[in-house]
Amino acid sequence: MSLLYSSAIPTERIAAIEAALVKAFNTADVTSISLLAGGLSGSAVYKIVTGGQPYVLKLITPNNAIAIPDSLTLAATAGIAPALRYEDKQQGIVISDFIENKPVRGIFAPDKLAVELGGAIRTLHEIPYNGEGKDLFETVDGMIEQFRKTNMLSGPLFDECFQHYETIRSRYPRTASDKVFSHNDLNPSNILCDGEKIWIIDWDVASLNDRYVDLANAANFFVQTKEQESALLHAYFNGAVDDHKMARFYVMRQVCRIIYSLLMFQLALQQKPAGYEHDQQMEGNDLRAFGSLMALGKLSLAAYEGQFMYGKALFNEAVQQMRTSRFADAIAQFE
The missing domain is CATH 3.30.200 (Phosphorylase Kinase; domain 1)
Known part of the structure; x- marks a missing residue:
């Protein structure tokens, strides 16, 4: 030994x-x-x-x-x-x-991957569960309050984002039947593939939660088009997808982007070099630019710069999506 x-x-x-x-x-x-x-x-x-x-x-x-x-x-x-x-x-x-992981994007074509993810999440959510879970919006409220107290970033963009969030919070349906056993952190590090099947790991934050959280998180990392969104939801709901379900899914994608951005800002705050001033510039920080720098090895999510830029990119993406007519139409579905 x-x-x-x-x-x-x-x-x-x-x-x-x-x-x-x-x-x-x-x-x-x-x-x-x-x-x-x-x-x-x-x-x-x-x-x-x-x-x-x-x-x-x-x-x-x-x-x-x-x-x-x-x-x-x-x-x-x-x-x-x-x-x-x-x-x-x-x-x-x-x-x-131990799962000998093979990158899922290399095993499944994008449309097929959306179907596989939808099926895996359906299996997860069908697990009977008697545990508890904190209200999603109470959790986000606490994260926003904590973020504001840090004063690390501020300005009109943040005010706009949190105003949109308040609209979501006040109008998003709270349906008991949609509370299911949820993983709550379906990021690429926690989704493995053995070459044939998807496996999910790291269950430390699993709890009762809104079913759309897992769907939205998986989509934010792996789904790029409306066609893939449709494939994911049709696989999950066995084809029973309507405008209301699509609206909840799309709105939750923005909530989950806000959550992950605030998590990244929390991590960056812990990693910030002593005496270093946070760059207040938000413009130009998008997911495509971040992904390119990651692919070139110029950023790491284990370090301050990578965490901080990823947080900005996610935040910007959420704001851009919440400015669209699609977002307004989705919110209108909740009336």
Whole structure:
């Protein structure tokens, strides 16, 4: 087990991990271990190899009973998350199957990917769930309040965006039947593909939520055209798509862009170099420019500049979309 001692595994957690491995695999022998990139949850995630097979080892703060929610077991049982091999809430240890990820955009053509995502999200939302979830708009309200208090960015653009958000907040339907078991963070880091099937990982923030949150988040990362939007929703609703559903979906896409932009600003604030002044310029920061810089390796979401620019790009996209006639028509659907 010497590999654990020479790796990034915290020394104080090695004994508990060894015990977990013995319970899961009847051996504590690990032949390889490497740190994996994770989502926004902050948990330490590793790829380990034991018995010639790769697995994922996730370490969460010990004694945090809610850190490993039952949602992980539910998702694995439903076959939408990798198989769960071991979990211990007291020790904060999870071991699950490792998916040899192949980029979904390379496996599925755009229209087919929209269909696959719609089917995967439908499977997720069909999972029976008795847990709770905080009201979506209360969460966004808190994020906006926190953002305003930082004074990192301000101006007419932000006032305009938050005025549009208030319109959404006051008119968006709150339908009990649309509260479902939701992942809440369907970004590309959490959507894997083994070459045939889509898998979803990182269930730390899963809860009861509006069904359109998962649909909107997936669309914001993977859907580019109205045709793909239609393909996603038709796969999810088994073809039963009307103007009202399309309106809720489109409006929620903007809410989710606001959420992710504010999350990026939060991360950037934590990463900001001492004495550095935030660039107040919003113009010219769009998703296409950001994507080009990411592709060239000139930006990273692990660093301040990448987080800050991505936040701006997402915010600008939300505002641009909320200025359109399509947005006005969607809001009119809620009257």
